Amino acid sequence: MTATTTTTSAEEAISVVRSGDTVMVGGFGLVGAPLALIDALVEASDATGLTIVSNNIGEPGRGLGKLLRQGRIRRGISSYFTSNPEAVAAVNAGTIEATLVPQGTFAEAIRAGGAGIGGFYTPVGAGTELAAGKEERLIDGVAHVLEAPIRADVALVYAARADMLGNLWYRRTARNFNPLMATAARVTIAEAGEIVPVGELEPEDVVTPHLYVDTLVASA
């Protein structure tokens, strides 16, 4: 990751994904999902055995649901597989491995991963089957669970607007996990609805500063 951001095609950008990689994909359902990058991963890459970190595994035949149909996902780390019944079926059939994480823990683990935090204790999930095998301790008398950070080889994020440096601005609820994921991968590829000249984004409006973004791709 350097301060230099390259602008390229989705196909070229996605070529950094290797078989066996962990790939983070932004979006809440399909809202804020980097659909052009996902399509490039589906059509222009043959990387397989992927671990996908995304709140959902798309929907049937849409977004990450296409990659699932190709059998290229080995493992999913998500809070809600249910939005794609084909993903649930694949887990039940044993063709993909599922790690189910409470949504706030999922977001915080990615934040921690990008922020150099080695883990954190949260009361969420304590005493439930999602905390099975995790270290628990009492903090102020309340059971907390130790959660590990989540990082990835590649993050695919979507922003409504970017400048040529890679500063990102998100629109409405399409922000969701994108700014977190942009910080937590070895290589961050940002898909932008619109790419504007440097100086056109107000510095105060920049949500993801450009140092997090390695490659910029226009949606269209």
Added chain:
Amino acid sequence: MSDDVKTRIAARAAEELRPGEVVNLGIGIPNLIPALLAGGSGVVLHTENGLLGVGPPPAGDELDPDLIDAAKRPITALPGAAYFDSAASFAMIRGGHIDVAVLGALEVSAAGDIANWAVPGKDVLGVGGAMDLVVGAKRVIVTMTATSSSGAPKVVATCGYPLTASGAADVIVTELSVFRLVDGELRLTELLGDATVEDVEEATAAPFVVSLVESHAHR
């Protein structure tokens, strides 16, 4: 479960909400609450996918693909609304900045344990923000029918389904009654509609204290 029953449960739960409170509504019965809140209710709605200040559903020409709630339904944002990322949203939740979470459940125990995310053997593999919300919200209101579709009581001595959190429920609203968990005790505080204490006993598989401090005044 008829829509009428769901609406009655939602309406009673809505009466628990006070002006100025920040409220997160779960999927199902709680999602009926916005339509039941009076225009000047003063309740501020939070949705965990990143918005404080959820407005009513959009008119056809206002539909914005970038603006949804946690149930993935189109919404609007009110003047004064704020957007944030998911880590900030759940920091609000865990950090005790959300006054009330209203959500559905499969079972609630006499100790306030909530089971609402998993049914063994069913094709459901999602927890979403349920665990964060029941742990983090200052007050947790459970809205559910008194019994399951097969007639099994949903207020139980001990949850049989996988837990969402222990001791998290504060209020349980069903079509028959309101229960409150006070000092570790399950109290029947209000009968709804024509329900009697016997009706509630029949539809409940947990011991409770009859403490009818509320009345039908607002029915």
